[in-house]
Amino acid sequence: MSESTHHDHDHDHPHAEISQSERPGFYDVMETAVRELLIGKKLFGADEIRHQIELLDSRTPALGAKVVARAWVDPAFKSRLLANGRAACEELGISFYDDTQLIVLENTEKVHNLIVCTLCSCYPRPVLGLPPDWYKLKPYRARAVSEPRAVLAEFGTHIPDDVEVRVSDSTAMVRFLVLPMRPNGTDGYDEKQLAALVTRDAMIGVIPANAPTGRTAR
Amino acid sequence: MTQTENLVKRLPNDIGGLPADPIQRIEHELEPWEKRCHALADVLDYHKIINTEEKRCGVEALGAEMVGKLGYYERWIVAFANILFRKGILTPTELALKTKEIEARWAEAHPDRHDDT
Numbered sequence: 001m002s003e004s005t006h007h008d009h010d011h012d013h014p015h016a017e018i019s020q021s022e023r024p025g026f027y028d029v030m031e032t033a034v035r036e037l038l039i040g041k042k043l044f045g046a047d048e049i050r051h052q053i054e055l056l057d058s059r060t061p062a063l064g065a066k067v068v069a070r071a072w073v074d075p076a077f078k079s080r081l082l083a084n085g086r087a088a089c090e091e092l093g094i095s096f097y098d099d100t101q102l103i104v105l106e107n108t109e110k111v112h113n114l115i116v117c118t119l120c121s122c123y124p125r126p127v128l129g130l131p132p133d134w135y136k137l138k139p140y141r142a143r144a145v146s147e148p149r150a151v152l153a154e155f156g157t158h159i160p161d162d163v164e165v166r167v168s169d170s171t172a173m174v175r176f177l178v179l180p181m182r183p184n185g186t187d188g189y190d191e192k193q194l195a196a197l198v199t200r201d202a203m204i205g206v207i208p209a210n211a212p213t214g215r216t217a218r
Numbered sequence: 219m220t221q222t223e224n225l226v227k228r229l230p231n232d233i234g235g236l237p238a239d240p241i242q243r244i245e246h247e248l249e250p251w252e253k254r255c256h257a258l259a260d261v262l263d264y265h266k267i268i269n270t271e272e273k274r275c276g277v278e279a280l281g282a283e284m285v286g287k288l289g290y291y292e293r294w295i296v297a298f299a300n301i302l303f304r305k306g307i308l309t310p311t312e313l314a315l316k317t318k319e320i321e322a323r324w325a326e327a328h329p330d331r332h333d334d335t
Contacts, residue, residue: 118234
């Protein structure tokens with residue numbers, strides 16, 4: 001038996017890791033150690049970490065899709081969205097849990113927008129959730145700003161030469177979201193049906209919104 | 219341009235515009251510890267203990283080799299530890315002792331798993 005029979009429970013640390021059957025790795029242990037030390041010093045509570053995990057889990061591209069669909073059907077909302085992305089999202093009940101501002105970039109027949117974070121991984125997390133790995137890796141970060149058309153082509157997106165490609169580089173304080181063009185053939189669609197056509201990658205700007213499949217969405 | 223000039227002009231995170239490989243559309247579900255690490259980062263930011271820009275600089279301060287070889291959240295947690303040491307919020311000794319405690323706790327909960335230390 002180990003000698004550590006006394007186990008101080010004056011702080012409320014989560015014991016989830018104890019149930020894990022694989023020996024935790026070096027960095028896993030480091031995370032636990034840093035977190036428990038800071039909780040022990042009362043810099044924040046264990047409940048705050050749990051709450052933040054729940055918050056992170058609640059953010060998915062479905063939120064961004066809802067914003068896009070609303071902008072497609074409501075021109076006044078679209079103007080407000082383009083004027084102040086954060087305020088318009090908050091109007092739809094999407095809270096911003098950080099200090100970031102949101103700039104929404106509208107794709108048109110003349111301009112195609114693409115977002116990137118060359119320095120790291122800044123991303124409109126309140127409306128899209130966490131970014132995919134490829135967004136955080138060198139090839140995308142390095143090349144999106146210098147050869148965006150080649151990068152887009154690797155996603156299967158071919159932008160005609162007469163359409164301008166604009167790349168926006170995110171910062172810690174300013175995040176971007178692409179408002180894709182509404183697909184043709186969606187005239188009778190309601191917001192829910194439209195939102196189903198809007199993917200995460202379309203809101204990053206690497207692909208267009210999906211075309212309707214011909215089936216009526218339920 | 220000489221090799222060293224390049225080192226001065228480009229810190230490890232500053233890769234925008236450099237030549238690089240084709241995009242591979244890699245994605246993975248976060249490991250539980252990675253998600254905890256992300257939540258920790260957010261909470262550190264809320265409490266103004268470490269903000270996003272300090273985190274980014276902290277990662278850059280790991281140097282090119284670690285930036286290149288460690289995983290995304292591995293870089294974050296190591297950067298957090300370093301920043302907390304520098305700010306005098308934690309000491310390396312505290313971290314070392316806590317690490318031992320956590321490893322002992324795990325071993326205690328898995329008495330049949332004393333194989334690979």
